[in-house]
Amino acid sequence: MTIADPAPPATGDAAIHHTACTLDCPDSCSLEVEVEHGRVTRVRAAPPEIAHPLTSGFICSKVGRISRHLYGEDRLLHPAVRTGVKGDGGFRPVSWDDALGLIVQRMMEAKATFGGESILPLSYGGSNGLLTQDTADAILFRRFGASQLARTVCAAPSTAAALGLYGKMAGVALEDYEHASLAIVWGANPSSTGIHLVPILRAARARGGKLVVVDPRRTPLAKQADLHLQPRPGTDLCLALALHREFFRRGDADLEFLAEHATGVDELRRRAEPWTFERAAEVTGVPAPDIARCYDWYSGASPAVIRCGWGVERNRNGGSAVAAVLALPAVAGKFKVRAGGYTMSNGAAFRNVGWREPSPGTRIVNMNHVGRELTDADPIQGPPIRVLFVYNANPLATLPNQELVRRGLAREDLFTVVFDQVMTDTAAYADLVLPATTFLEHDDLAMGYGAMVLHDTKPVAQPVGEARSNLRVFGELADRLGLLRNDDPRSEPEWRQAVLGGERQRRLAEEGLVLPETGRRPIQFVDVFPHTADRKVHLCPPSLETESARGLYAFHSEPGDGRYPLALISPSVPQTVSSTFGQLRPGQVPLEMHPDDAAARGLGRDKPRVRVFNDYGEVRCRVRHNADLKPGVVLLPKGVWARSTESGTNACALAPDTLTDIGAGACFNDARVQVEALAD
Ligand SMILES: Nc1nc2c(c(=O)[nH]1)N[C@H]1C(S)=C(S)[C@@H](COP(=O)(O)OP(=O)(O)OC[C@H]3O[C@@H](n4cnc5c(=O)[nH]c(N)nc54)[C@H](O)[C@@H]3O)O[C@H]1N2
Ligand SMILES: Nc1nc2c(c(=O)[nH]1)N[C@H]1C(S)=C(S)[C@@H](COP(=O)(O)OP(=O)(O)OC[C@H]3O[C@@H](n4cnc5c(=O)[nH]c(N)nc54)[C@H](O)[C@@H]3O)O[C@H]1N2
Ligand code: SF4
Ligand SMILES: [Mo]
DSSP states (O other), X not given: OOOOOOOOOOXXXXXXXXXXXXXXXXXXXXXXXXXXXXXXXXXXXXXXXXXXXXXXXXXXXXXXXXXXXXXXXXXXXXXXXXXXXXXXXXXXXXXXXXXXXXHHHHHHHHHHHHOXXXXXXEOOOTTOOSSSSSSHHHHHHHHHTOOEEEOOSSSHHXXXXXXXXXXXXXXXXXXXXXXXXXXXXXXXXXHHHOTTHHHHHXXXXXXXXXXXXXXXXXXXXXXXXXXXXXXXXXOHHHHHHHHHHHHHHHTOSOHHHHHHHEEOHHHHHHHHTTOOHHHHHHHHOOOHHHHHHHHHHHHHOSSEEXXXXXXXXXXXXXXXXXXXXXXXXXXXXXXXXXXXXXXXOOGGGSOSOXXXXXXXXXXXXXXXXXXXXXXXXXXXXXXXXXXXXXXXOOHXXXXXXXXXXXHHHTOTTOXXXXXXXXXXXXXXXXXXXXXXXXXXXXXXXXXXXXXXOEEEEOOOSOOSTTOBOHHHHHHHHHHHTTOOOTTSOOSHHHHHHHHHOHHHHHHHHXXXXXXXXXXXXXXXXXXXXXXXXXXXXXXXXXXXXXXXXXXXXOOOOOOOOTTOOEEEEOOOOTTOBTTBXXXXXXSOOOEEEOHHHHHHTTOOTTOOEEEEEOSSOEEEEEEEEOTTBOTTEEEOOTTOOGGGSTTSOOGGGTSOOOBOSSTTOBOGGGEEEXXXXXXX
């Protein structure tokens, strides 16, 4: 395939372009970008006439300042091969031709000696649109017969639950939250992770609506809420089941709706039965009267909406917990009105988008077990991994059991390619680095998972150095390996057509953005229905039942023991998107801790240096007192780079590589740790 990177806009004159943000953020903003001499000088929200309404005239500051990422000193400019020890980051530039030749040679050698499964492509792609992942890369790796990756590091339990219950149904549009009499924000922190919801929730409150936040810490939104429930991490399942029990016990469950639209009602009722408010209070640490108040408000309110975030899923009970939360609007009878129901991912607003490359039937490696698979920590099924191709991801900074991942990456007999925009912590372990373009330098298609919109992402600036797009690099590798067929897409317009289909492609070209066929703001059970075979919600679907070892809605109790009494959570922070932009973080990242927990360990403000540890690893850093945390819960942000802690490790060094009950997802927030002072 000979895709050339598209002609960038003319250099010289200052120009204004319109495009869209592909970063891993529900809001999918419409952007206006000022460019001078081919370089981005300013990024702001696109004007309302052409923007998706959720953008509302503002964007986050991290994208507002993206030129620091585009033109910063960590940007990769040329392909380069390793010269020093793995991890040291010593590299020597090579030509693209030599770099691609080397990859072809190493892939062929590995396949000839160990079989195709000895090659593992490793990508998550949350910050990629529809053209830069699962397109030419899928052709390359699947047709070559490489191992496949189960992308389980995020959203796997939520997706399994949403699929099992509703076959993935589009949710309540975030714009509609303004009309909610009650909004429950459950395990989400939109002040960092989806900022456009915040003013909408404020407007709802100004109209007399109530806000409930369920989160182990007092988030900025919890401080504004009418009620804040502060459960211990990993116990949301008990809280949700206690609410279900009360609906059935009091006769408040909407039996008419359930009879018409649901299956598995009795089964859910039976499983919720043990969870009295008192028992739930004991396990969650939320006072029973607060649970009762939440019940009263939710049962009495209409429209009532639940924003289910990803904080609910990242633990041993994650799949069942999300399922129990998503089942609430069905049992409570909250659908069929605007702003009534739930929102999780709205990716389901668009169906049948994407390139479908058939699976080669090769082994599937769970992303959470990459450390195990790269080392001999687990008896490996199939050949050892000899070639690792990392793109659209920074696994050393974002996968659980970081020390095992690091040991794997340090293996001398592993050939690692890292294709990225910047010299990430993972790239420092590469044998070959390749410079990638950003969404301001290449073609892509942004699809919102909060905002229900598909829009064009256009190259508006000159690529820096020799950076190339994924489509171009994977297309060329597939070509060199003789994997291309005559009917494969060959250019960006052909890829757009293949990924979107003709009608959507035409609408996109004419209108600049595409709204879902069901309408921009669908009403659940009026405009959209479950995509299950019988169009009903399955409250206890057999698929989830068989998947979870102890059955759906079975509670797995606290994973800690006396040695590691503190629950470590590692949620998103405003300055970064996962680990993206982490290189720009000034100074060191502190461990946040409740003052009582700090006092119990003699960690006054004069003892700021600590060691946070468990059997997986340790982080050495400073401590900061934070009374907004629930006592017993400590916090390190997600996606921190090695340079931001004294030990060069982050929360992933303490995160277990155990899996969630459903969806084989990550259990970041099941990390249990101890903290001790370090001598100055
Ligand atoms: N600025 C920014 N935006 C982002 C991202 C980012 O890194 N930075 N990441 C993007 C990605 S990849 C994702 S998946 C989303 C995630 O966005 P969110 O859904 O907001 O998820 P998190 O930030 O992981 O955590 C949300 C909240 O869950 C709480 N929490 C932790 N454990 C529990 C628990 O057991 N129960 C409950 N109820 N709450 C808990 C945390 O304290 C936190 O406030 O955001 C996306 N947007
Ligand atoms: N401790 C802890 N760790 C976590 C989490 C947590 O809650 N706690 N959350 C997890 C979650 S929700 C997620 S989604 C994962 C995300 O983890 P990752 O998928 O590793 O995401 P990022 O760290 O953003 O890394 C994406 C990389 O892709 C590069 N990139 C972007 N676009 C392109 C492109 O077009 N081409 C190429 N070649 N490269 C590109 C970026 O520069 C960046 O370095 O992290 C997980 N890690
Ligand atoms: S990261 Fe989110 S808020 Fe920021 S510009 Fe992109 S879509 Fe908008
Ligand atoms: Mo994520």
